[in-house]
Amino acid sequence: MGTLPGRNVIRMAIATICASLQSSSSNDTVMSAIEAELRTQGWDPRRVAGLERIPPFRPDIDPPNEVTAWAGQLDAAEGVAIATPEYAAGPPGALKNALDWLVGLSTIYRKPVVVVCAGTTGGAFTIEALVRTLSYQGALTVGTLGVEGIRTKLGVDGAVTDPTLLNDLAALAGRLVDGVRADDPERFRLVAPIVRPHGIDPARFGLVT
Numbered sequence: 001m002g003t004l005p006g007r008n009v010i011r012m013a014i015a016t017i018c019a020s021l022q023s024s025s026s027n028d029t030v031m032s033a034i035e036a037e038l039r040t041q042g043w044d045p046r047r048v049a050g051l052e053r054i055p056p057f058r059p060d061i062d063p064p065n066e067v068t069a070w071a072g073q074l075d076a077a078e079g080v081a082i083a084t085p086e087y088a089a090g091p092p093g094a095l096k097n098a099l100d101w102l103v104g105l106s107t108i109y110r111k112p113v114v115v116v117c118a119g120t121t122g123g124a125f126t127i128e129a130l131v132r133t134l135s136y137q138g139a140l141t142v143g144t145l146g147v148e149g150i151r152t153k154l155g156v157d158g159a160v161t162d163p164t165l166l167n168d169l170a171a172l173a174g175r176l177v178d179g180v181r182a183d184d185p186e187r188f189r190l191v192a193p194i195v196r197p198h199g200i201d202p203a204r205f206g207l208v209t
C-alpha cells in the first residue's frame with residue numbers, strides 16, 4: 001500500500017468517489033446504492049471528499065494540501081469505486097485532473113477499481129478514457145458499468161428503483177470485493193477482460209499469472 005509522506009493513514013476498506021459536483025446527482029444516488037451493497041457484504045465504504053477543491057494539475061510543484069488530503073483518502077483504501085457522469089463525450093475534467101495528480105504518488109497502483117458511468121448514454125467514451133487513465137497509473141479496473149437513461153431508473157425519492165440496475169450495481173460491488181480479496185492470478189483473470197477491449201495489455205500490471 002502506498003503512503004503519502006507525513007500523513008497519518010487510517011486503513012479503510014473501500015473508497016468511493018462521485019465525480020459529479022452538482023447538488024442533485026444521479027451518480028451520487030448510484031454510488032449510494034453501491035455503498036449500501038458493500039455494507040451488506042460487510043465492507044466499510046467511505047466517500048472521498050474534496051474533489052471540487054483540487055487545483056489544476058502541475059507536474060512541477062509538490063502536491064498542495066487539497067491534493068494530499070484527497071489522495072490520502074484513497075491511499076487508505078483497499079479498493080476504489082468511481083461513479084461519474086459523462087460530459088461532452090469524456091470524463092468530467094475535475095476527475096481527470098484529480099487522477100493526474102496521482103501520477104507519481106502510486107496511490108492507486110495495484111488497487112482494484114470499478115467504474116460506473118450514469119447519464120443520458122451509457123458513457124462508453126468516459127469508461128474507455130477512465131480505463132486507460134487508471135491502467136496507466138497501475139490501477140486494476142476489475143469492472144465497469146454504463147447506465148443509460150439514468151433518470152428513468154430512479155424513484156420519486158431519487159433512489160435507484162430499477163431492479164435490473166440494482167442487480168447490476170450489486171454485481172459491480174461484488175466484482176470490486178472479489179478484486180480486493182483476489183491473489184495475483186485471480187486479479188489477472190478479473191482485470192484482463194475489462195482492459196483488453198480498451199487497448200490495454202494486462203501484462204503491464206506485472207501480476208503473476
Ligand SMILES: Cc1cc2nc3c(=O)[nH]c(=O)nc-3n(C[C@H](O)[C@H](O)[C@H](O)COP(=O)(O)O)c2cc1C
Binds near residue numbers: 090123
Ligand atoms: C454540459 C453537459 C454535457 C453532457 N454530455 C453528455 C455526454 O456526452 N454523454 C452523456 O451520456 N451524457 C451527457 N450529459 C448528461 C449527463 O451525463 C447527465 O446529466 C448526468 O445525469 C449527469 O450526472 P449527475 O446527475 O450525476 O450529475 C451532459 C450534461 C451536460 C450538462
